[in-house]
Amino acid sequence: MAQIKAPPGGAFLIEEAELDGVLIPEELSAEARLMARTTEEFIRKEVLPVTDRLEAHEEGLNARLMRSAGELGLLAGGIPEVFGGLDLPKSTLTLQSEMIALASSFAVTVGAHTQIGTLPILYFGTEEQKRKYLPRLASGETIGAFALSEAESGSDALSAKTRATLTPDGRRYVLNGTKMWISNAAFADLFTVFAKADGEQFTAFLVERNTPGLSIGREEHKLGIRGSSTCRVILEDVQIPVDSVIGEVGKGYRVALYILNIGRFGLGAGALGTSRELLRHSAKYANQRVQFGSRISSYGLIQHKLAEMAVRMFTLESMLYRTAGYWDVLFAGVDASAEGSADELRAVTEEYAIECAILKFYGSEVLDYVADEGLQIHGGNGYSEEFPMARAYRDARINRIFEGTNEINRLTLLDQVLRRAQKGRLALPQAAAKLKEAVLSLAPRSSDLSADPLDEVGEWIRQIRNATLYAAGQAWETLGVKIADLQEVAAAIADMSAVLFALESGWLRARKLAASGSPRSGLALSAIQVYGADACAQVEQWSRYVISAISDGDTRRTHAAVLRRILKPPLVDTVTLRRQLARSVIELEAYPW
Amino acid sequence: MRILVPIKRTPDPNSLVRLTADAQIDLDGCKWIVNPFDEIALEEAVRQREAGLDAEIVVVSIGPEEAADQLRACLAMGADRAIHVCCNRSLEPIQTAHLLAAVVATEQPDLILMGKQAIDGDQNQTGQMLAGRLGWPQATFASTITISDNHTTAVVEREVDTGRETLQVRLPAVVTADLRLAEPRYVALPAIIRARNKPMANVAVDDLGGVPDCGVRTVGYELPPSRAPGVMLPDAASLAAKIREAVQ
Numbered sequence A: 001m002a003q004i005k006a007p008p009g010g011a012f013l014i015e016e017a018e019l020d021g022v023l024i025p026e027e028l029s030a031e032a033r034l035m036a037r038t039t040e041e042f043i044r045k046e047v048l049p050v051t052d053r054l055e056a057h058e059e060g061l062n063a064r065l066m067r068s069a070g071e072l073g074l075l076a077g078g079i080p081e082v083f084g085g086l087d088l089p090k091s092t093l094t095l096q097s098e099m100i101a102l103a104s105s106f107a108v109t110v111g112a113h114t115q116i117g118t119l120p121i122l123y124f125g126t127e128e129q130k131r132k133y134l135p136r137l138a139s140g141e142t143i144g145a146f147a148l149s150e151a152e153s154g155s156d157a158l159s160a161k162t163r164a165t166l167t168p169d170g171r172r173y174v175l176n177g178t179k180m181w182i183s184n185a186a187f188a189d190l191f192t193v194f195a196k197a198d199g200e201q202f203t204a205f206l207v208e209r210n211t212p213g214l215s216i217g218r219e220e221h222k223l224g225i226r227g228s229s230t231c232r233v234i235l236e237d238v239q240i241p242v243d244s245v246i247g248e249v250g251k252g253y254r255v256a257l258y259i260l261n262i263g264r265f266g267l268g269a270g271a272l273g274t275s276r277e278l279l280r281h282s283a284k285y286a287n288q289r290v291q292f293g294s295r296i297s298s299y300g301l302i303q304h305k306l307a308e309m310a311v312r313m314f315t316l317e318s319m320l321y322r323t324a325g326y327w328d329v330l331f332a333g334v335d336a337s338a339e340g341s342a343d344e345l346r347a348v349t350e351e352y353a354i355e356c357a358i359l360k361f362y363g364s365e366v367l368d369y370v371a372d373e374g375l376q377i378h379g380g381n382g383y384s385e386e387f388p389m390a391r392a393y394r395d396a397r398i399n400r401i402f403e404g405t406n407e408i409n410r411l412t413l414l415d416q417v418l419r420r421a422q423k424g425r426l427a428l429p430q431a432a433a434k435l436k437e438a439v440l441s442l443a444p445r446s447s448d449l450s451a452d453p454l455d456e457v458g459e460w461i462r463q464i465r466n467a468t469l470y471a472a473g474q475a476w477e478t479l480g481v482k483i484a485d486l487q488e489v490a491a492a493i494a495d496m497s498a499v500l501f502a503l504e505s506g507w508l509r510a511r512k513l514a515a516s517g518s519p520r521s522g523l524a525l526s527a528i529q530v531y532g533a534d535a536c537a538q539v540e541q542w543s544r545y546v547i548s549a550i551s552d553g554d555t556r557r558t559h560a561a562v563l564r565r566i567l568k569p570p571l572v573d574t575v576t577l578r579r580q581l582a583r584s585v586i587e588l589e590a591y592p593w
Numbered sequence B: 001m002r003i004l005v006p007i008k009r010t011p012d013p014n015s016l017v018r019l020t021a022d023a024q025i026d027l028d029g030c031k032w033i034v035n036p037f038d039e040i041a042l043e044e045a046v047r048q049r050e051a052g053l054d055a056e057i058v059v060v061s062i063g064p065e066e067a068a069d070q071l072r073a074c075l076a077m078g079a080d081r082a083i084h085v086c087c088n089r090s091l092e093p094i095q096t097a098h099l100l101a102a103v104v105a106t107e108q109p110d111l112i113l114m115g116k117q118a119i120d121g122d123q124n125q126t127g128q129m130l131a132g133r134l135g136w137p138q139a140t141f142a143s144t145i146t147i148s149d150n151h152t153t154a155v156v157e158r159e160v161d162t163g164r165e166t167l168q169v170r171l172p173a174v175v176t177a178d179l180r181l182a183e184p185r186y187v188a189l190p191a192i193i194r195a196r197n198k199p200m201a202n203v204a205v206d207d208l209g210g211v212p213d214c215g216v217r218t219v220g221y222e223l224p225p226s227r228a229p230g231v232m233l234p235d236a237a238s239l240a241a242k243i244r245e246a247v248q
C-alpha cells in the first residue's frame, strides 16, 4: 500500500489518475478478507435467520445482536485503539460494510450506530467525551443515534425548531422539541441531538437516554427496512450539563455536514453488498425458471438485465475501493490517538466529499436498478413475499432518501466543486479555460477498432472529461453562482461527473487486472466497453441539455459545434458484449468479479 | 503438552467448481478456506486449552504461498504458532503423511489433532497413514476427546453407524475430528489483529526430505452431467399427481 498516492478530492474532473495510485478490490489484504468473512458468517448465521422477528420489533433483539456484533469487534473498526477501537483501514471497513448490508435492516441499525451515531464524538468531541463514550460505543454496550431531522425540517436541516435554552446559572441547557425519523431510537442509549441554542445557534448536543424529559414515540410503519427502529424522539424540558455540547455552540452545521459525508460513503458500500446478494438470487432464479421450453436465463432480455446489473456494480465497486484506497493513504498520515488530531481527521474525511456524494446517489441508484430488475426477473414470484425480492425491493428504496436525498447530493456535488474552485483547491476554471483555448485544435479520434481496446476506452474518458468540463465551464461563465438556482443543469453536471468517475475507476481497474494477467481482465474490459459506450451517448445528451439551457441563437450553435468536436460517441455492439458478460453471471450464478 | 494441528487450504464448498477447456479444475475466482474438519480439530484444541489444559497449539499447513492466509486465520482462532511448508503441487495422502511425519520429528507433539478428511479430495486417509508411519495409536472420527490429567492417555468417543464407540489411546497419538467434535467460533476481529504478531515459520519441502513418488497420477477430471431445470408446482396436490405420473 505504501506506493499508493492520493490525489486531491475531485481531481478526476480535471486530470487523468495515476494508475499506481489506485486501489482495486482484488488487492485487498488477506486480513481484510478474513475480517469480512467473520462479518458475513455473523450476518448469515445470526441475523438473517431472525429477519421476521426483527421486523416484528421483538423486544431487545436488535440490542442483543448489536452486543454480539460488538463482541466480535464489528462495531469498533472506525475507532482509534486508544478509545477501545480497532483502527482498521477504510478499505477493510468498506468490505465489512458490504457484508453487513446482506441484512438491509440490520445494516441501517449498524450504520446509524457506527457512523452517524458515533463519529460526531470522534470528530468533534472533547477528550473527555471521547474517553467516556467511545469505548462503550465500540463494544456495543452503548448504542448511538443521530437526531437531526424534524417533521418540518429534513433536507433543510438547519431550519430545525428544537431549542436549547441556557439556564440562568449558565450550567445547563434545557432542550425542547421533537425529532423525527430517528434510526435506532427504540433502543439507543445515546443521542446526538441538534438544536438551536437560544433559538439561533445551531448546535449538536449529547443526550443520554435516561435523561428525564426524553421520550420515544411509536415505531413508524415503514415501506421497508422494517427490522430497523425509526421513531420520534420527544424532548420536554430535558436538562443536560453545558459540557454536553459537541464541538462549538453555533457550529452544529459542521458536525451535521461532516458526519453525513462519511455516512454517504458507507451507504454506497452497503448498496454494493446488497446488490451482490440480489444478483445471486436473480441469476439463480433465471437459471431455474423455464418458459417456452427454455430457462429464462437463455433469453436476451433477461441476459441484458443480468449483464447490466454486473456492469453497474463493477463501476460502483471500482469507485468505492479507489476512494477507500486514497483515504487510507491520507489517514495513514494522521495519528488518530494524538490529542488535537481531530482537525486533521476532519480535513482528511472532507477531502473526498465530491466522491462521497457520487457514491451515495450512484450507489443507491445501482441498488434500485438491481432490486427492480431482479424483481422483474422473478415475474409474479418477485411480487410475492414468499420470495426474497419483494422485501429487497422495499428495503432498497430508503437509500435514495436518507443521508441527504439524491437530489440534495447532486446539488451538494456541484456546490463542493464550486467551493473548491473558488478556494483554489481544484483548478477547474483553469482547466475549463485551457480546454476552451485548445478546443479548435482538438480532433477526437473516431472509434478505431484496430487500436488497443483499453486505449480506446481511455480516449472515450478523455472525451467525457472534456465535455463535462466544457459544459460546466460554460455554465459557470454564463451563470456564475446562480448556477445553483438552475438545478436541472447542476444535476446534469453532477451526473456527468459521476459517469466520468465511474468509467475512469472501472477503466483503471481493468488496466490493473490486465497488467497482472488476471483471468477476469477480459470480463472487466467488456464491462467498461459496455458502460463507456453508453456513457458517451449519455454525456452527449446531458451536455447538449446543459448548453441549450444556458444559451440560445448563435452562441448555442457554437457550443453545439464545439461539443461535436469534443465528443464522438462510438458505435459498439453492446448486445454481444452484454451477452458475454451475462454468460459469466449465469454460469457462476453470482457477480463475476 | 504440545498439540499439532495440520490444516489444509481448500476451496469454499459454496464456490462453483468448473473445468477449463483442457479439463483442468478452474479455480479462478474461487474462495479459499481452512478445510472445515481441520477447523473443527483446531477449535477442539483451543477449547481444551481454554478449559485448563496446559498446551501449546501449533498449526502446520503444506500448501502454496497463499496457504499463509489460512494459517493466519488459525492463529486468529487461537493457535500459538504456525509452520508453513511451501509446496505448489497437489499431494496424495501418503505424500502428505510423509511430509507431516518429518514435521513431527522436529516438533515432537504429544497429540496430533486433525480433520478426518479434506473436503476437496474427500480421501479420508492422511490421519491414518500418518499414524501408521509414526507407529502411533490412532482414533478416527472423534466426537469427544478427554485428555488424562497427566497427559499420557486420551479417551475418544467416535460415532459409528449404529451408535458410539469409546477408545482409550496412549499418547502420543493421532486423533481425527468428525463434524460434531466442536463448532468453530467466529474469528473475532480483535483476535485477528492480535494474531498479526504470532510467529509463522517457513519450511521448504526439501528440508523435510522431499516428496516421495507414490505411483498415483491424476489422469483426468469430468463434471457430472448438468441437472435438468426444475419446475415450480403450485400445491401439494399437483406434486402428488406428478409423483403418481412418474411411478406409473
Ligand SMILES: Cc1cc2nc3c(=O)[nH]c(=O)nc-3n(C[C@H](O)[C@H](O)[C@H](O)COP(=O)(O)OP(=O)(O)OC[C@H]3O[C@@H](n4cnc5c(N)ncnc54)[C@H](O)[C@@H]3O)c2cc1C
Pocket: A112, A146, A147, A148, A149, A151, A152, A153, A154, A155, A156, A180, A181, A182, A183, A184, A222, A230, A398, A401, A402, A403, A404, A405, A406, A407, A408, A487
Ligand atoms: C427510515 C428512515 C430513517 C431515517 N433516519 C434518520 C436518522 O437516523 N436521523 C435523522 O436525523 N434523520 C433520519 N431520517 C430522515 C431523513 O434524513 C430525511 O427524511 C431526509 O433527509 C429527507 O428529508 P424530508 O423527509 O424532510 O424530505 P424533504 O426535505 O421534504 O424532501 C422532499 C423532496 O423534496 C426534495 N427537495 C428538498 N429540498 C430540495 C431542494 N433544495 N432542491 C430540490 N429538491 C429538494 C427532496 O429531494 C425530496 O425529493 C430518516 C428517514 C427515514 C425515512
